Amino acid sequence: MDPFQNSDLQRRKFLEWIGLSGLALAFPAISLSGCQSSRFHEDEKQEFKNVFDLEGLSEKVMGKDAIDYLNGGADDSKTVKANVVAYQKIQIRARRLIDVSTISTKVELFGQTYETPIILSPVGFQKFFHQDGEVATAKASVKKQHQMIVSSVSNYSVNEIAAQSQADLWFQLYPTTNREVTKKLLERAEKAGCKVCVLTVDTPVIGNRERGGTTLTKLIYSKELKMGNYEGILTEGTGIDDPGLTWEIISWLRANCDMKIVLKGIVTREDATLALEYGVDGIIVSNHGGRQLESLRSTIECLPEIVEEIKGRIPVLIDGGIRRGTDIFKALAIGANAVCIGRPFCWGLGALGQEGVEIALDILKAELIRDMQLAGTPSIEKITCDFVIGF
Numbered sequence: 001m002d003p004f005q006n007s008d009l010q011r012r013k014f015l016e017w018i019g020l021s022g023l024a025l026a027f028p029a030i031s032l033s034g035c036q037s038s039r040f041h042e043d044e045k046q047e048f049k050n051v052f053d054l055e056g057l058s059e060k061v062m063g064k065d066a067i068d069y070l071n072g073g074a075d076d077s078k079t080v081k082a083n084v085v086a087y088q089k090i091q092i093r094a095r096r097l098i099d100v101s102t103i104s105t106k107v108e109l110f111g112q113t114y115e116t117p118i119i120l121s122p123v124g125f126q127k128f129f130h131q132d133g134e135v136a137t138a139k140a141s142v143k144k145q146h147q148m149i150v151s152s153v154s155n156y157s158v159n160e161i162a163a164q165s166q167a168d169l170w171f172q173l174y175p176t177t178n179r180e181v182t183k184k185l186l187e188r189a190e191k192a193g194c195k196v197c198v199l200t201v202d203t204p205v206i207g208n209r210e211r212g213g214t215t216l217t218k219l220i221y222s223k224e225l226k227m228g229n230y231e232g233i234l235t236e237g238t239g240i241d242d243p244g245l246t247w248e249i250i251s252w253l254r255a256n257c258d259m260k261i262v263l264k265g266i267v268t269r270e271d272a273t274l275a276l277e278y279g280v281d282g283i284i285v286s287n288h289g290g291r292q293l294e295s296l297r298s299t300i301e302c303l304p305e306i307v308e309e310i311k312g313r314i315p316v317l318i319d320g321g322i323r324r325g326t327d328i329f330k331a332l333a334i335g336a337n338a339v340c341i342g343r344p345f346c347w348g349l350g351a352l353g354q355e356g357v358e359i360a361l362d363i364l365k366a367e368l369i370r371d372m373q374l375a376g377t378p379s380i381e382k383i384t385c386d387f388v389i390g391f
């Protein structure tokens, strides 16, 4: 039974029952947010100069619980800040008199060509930000030709998101302690057409979220939790995290699905080596946006040793703290094959639904193109480590 499916009153009662009165109050605010876009005129939309303008609007229209859940991190949020600040220490070495009249942002990953190297990170619970949740995000990603990664803990199921948006999705997996349940999650993703499984490896337990954490933890551990992908399959006593998970999962995944396997959450050269040994297809250098272990290095500081270890054998992606075209440029220069963004597209979603996600993606892509022109790099392959200093 889905406690949320019948009525607002039922949903509120359920949330109160599990002790989430604050969250219960937040839900009506979410359902109101569907009318947001009509409040903004074309001229006002021009006002979104950068993703921070979308953040500002999202804070005006979302409830406090949603804001805390979205922007919060582990402990004192030092790693959340480090992810952003570390980009500022790196400088660009631009070259002159290079023809930049045509710019290509195309990249190749897993044998496929993508229009841009900017991918949408998996983010759970997107209905918190806007009633259309992951479906709005997926529609924006299709329209703007960006790859989207659907979280295991999405509110809409991966098959519903695929059906409503026609998106080619990647699926992010949180393996449960019950492999039969995990198998069903994989089957659902493959049926939805997913060709890539992003296995998150930084969440043996949920981090210490002092901001927005109580809300999240209670929902995760609530036996009644019914988010899209677990509909009809989450058996009693199965949580979304598995503290017993080891490298053995890779061969199990190989035996149980045909998707490419990408590890998300690698932050050391040692684990990059093991990832190669276990034969994964790619890695995402990530600290979960600073939401898991506090005091990890920023991801851009982790990137050099990992790139050095991987030596181009498999794609290396990175996320965390990317807010500007120059941040994307720096990550690509240091050796990332693509980047993922989390909070920035969610600010757009919270602010204006699908249209806000589109605006966030447009802003970042336009910034990247302008920065490539100013630096003298007409294609992504041309962005080498000679173009950056101070990392």
Ligand SMILES: Cc1cc2nc3c(=O)[nH]c(=O)nc-3n(C[C@H](O)[C@H](O)[C@H](O)COP(=O)(O)O)c2cc1C
Pocket: 069, 070, 071, 083, 121, 122, 123, 124, 151, 152, 153, 172, 200, 264, 286, 287, 288, 289, 290, 291, 319, 320, 321, 322, 340, 341, 342, 343, 344
């Ligand atoms: C609200 C929120 C929910 C998230 N949910 C998931 C998730 O379900 N699975 C996952 O692997 N990562 C999750 N992440 C981490 C993101 O995939 C990504 O690593 C992080 O947001 C990147 O940092 P950025 O937000 O600074 O761009 C979440 C992040 C946020 C902000």
Ligand SMILES: O=C(O)C(=O)c1ccccc1
Pocket: 123, 124, 125, 153, 216, 220, 240, 288, 291
């Ligand atoms: O908040 C997160 O970072 C996250 O990964 C998550 C986990 C479970 C439910 C929702 C989000």
